[in-house]
Amino acid sequence: MLPLPFSRQPAHLTLLALACLSGHSAFAEEPVQLDSLQVTGEQVSEVEAAREELKRVPGATNVVDMAKVEQGRVVGVADVLAYQPGVYAQSPGNEGVKISVRGSGINRGPGSHASGTHIMLDGLPLTGPGGTPYELLEPLWISRAEVLRGANGFDRGSLALGGAIDYITHTGYTAPKLQLRYEAGSRGYQKRSIASGQVLGDFDYYFALTDSETDGYQDHSSGKGKGVAANFGYRLNENLETRFYLRYRETEHETPGRLTKAQLKDDPRQAAAANRSIDAHRDQPGSTWLANKTTWQIDDDATLVAGLAYHHYPMDFAETPYRDSAYRIRVDYSDVSATLNYTRRHTLFGLDSTTSVGLRSTTSLPSSKSRENATLPLTVDGNSYPAGTLMRAYEHLGSDNVLHFSNELELAPDLWLTSGLALIHTRREVEVTWPVNDYKLKESTWDYAPRIGLRYQLNPEVQLYGNISRSVEPPHAWSMIWSSNDYFPAGNGPATGRYRAPISLDNQTATTFEIGGRGDSILGQWELAYYYSQVRHELLSVEVAPAVQREVNASPTIHQGIEAGLISPLWQGGAAGALSLRQAYTFSDFHYRDDDRFGDNRLPGLPRHYYQAELRYDHPSGFYAGLNSQYASKVAVDYANSYYADAYATFGATLGYASPKDDWQAWLDLRNLTNKRYAATVTPGYNDNGADVARSTPGEGFGVYTGVSWSWL
Structure with missing residues (x-):
């Protein structure tokens, strides 16, 4: 909640009081009356306040202002995270987005249960x-997104290699009283949204409804979704406030499958034959997130924030062929998360200091169970079974618990030392419960993650930083079943050939060194970071059969890279408008470290060079126009580096009008102007021996989208 605008007492009152206390004769005999001076602080937007707060982090961060993103098509978080250095976000053909920060989760569960970064909603865990x-993750519900890359997410309870991404929902303080938005475009795309937010004394609320539909770029890739988000805040007194959150959303979409390079060049809109034959699809029949966050300002120097969240996320999908048929997997996940964070400003060794203690705990509920059923009649070992036959049942439970301590100490003017230590306890319980329940795996591990960093304000325009940290990331509970190579033998009826016993996977750990800086210069606002990570037991996925992936611990790997961003004011024409250039470049070098089989091969799945840019003209009347581009270098599609997806470059354009009063806007968004055929994401195999295997998901071709938004402020 933002502080209200403040004002100070007239300066002459303060000076007069000091004079009386001093007993100076001149003031005692004849008080001096100074002219009144009223000092009023300007109210800072939440986005600007967030940027200033993240400048205290001795490492690389991003803040995304959704007001800018919404000046064009907003399908999913790939649009939110565009033009952000150090962040790779591409859609594999549906709402799911492959997000990787510093190579995190480079090939883990793309699109469905993406990992490698700790995802949060309003400072509370979503990742479990x-x-x-x-x-x-409906983007129209949020006012901003904060990305804390790598170990810089430490104070958010994140210990993943990629750090934390926090999606901040609108509240009554940031939302208009009423907002209507409509988007439409190529291939049957439509999106509708209605939202409202107000402040009513000590109470505020935000409420939003959205729904969307699309025929999809590929054949057999249609999808739709609908949902609601709300939060209600109440200020009990000037030091205590609480807020309740609700998110509910349903989605369903067809799954077109992946293509070979030859198929992609010939007709990128075709679907994989196997996916069409089994009517492959994935539904989320209704996910719910309920939460509360309460903030207590104990005194001027101490704050306590407590949070509690319940998350229920069932899935119902049939995407994988099995014995010339298909099977349907119904998963019923639910978990509970609790957070507690205490922060206090104080002095340490006579120096200004801030200490934080935090706890994050996410635990699966016993109701998290799964089952697989045949979707068509099935014949196994000479026996026939009808559609709907139960093939296998299992459960995968776990908990992630982090206790973290951190301190920020001002060693000298403009020089701060940041230190921290996290204690981590993870638990995984995985069991196949049908047709037998003799195969259960239960693991519990303790680990730690220290962190130390420095930041130096070289001058008002330039800040330098560096840090060394350790990260710890546990495996998915479900991957400990799906990565097994122990199958039910013949004679087990419909379960024959299905995974039988879970396998043990180690936690992924990494030691990372980072240096960089940010600031303003004659070239514009800039940021630059270099990182180097030595990763052990990296959790990598490999496709072992169509739509079937196995996760394994890799031999030692190296992740290093350069992340650069620059926003340059090219021309300031006053009443004639302004021209600016926004650029983001990410260099990624991820490779094995003397692997017995692959030597120093690159890790597949991500481009080595990734560049985005937008040249934009803004007129004071509200008119704007822009040209944008995206370039990605070639990507290995197997761990043997025997075959590559081609490099590509795409171009787009936007044209729009945003009222200076912020009450309405309209826009035209043109995507992939040259209709470039390219692979947006790849799902790697082990060793394709140079063959052109179906591993690529095509990126969207030329598309035209338009939209309008009206707000009652």
């Missing part, structure tokens, strides 16, 4: 032992 489902 089962990964991160995507259906609740």
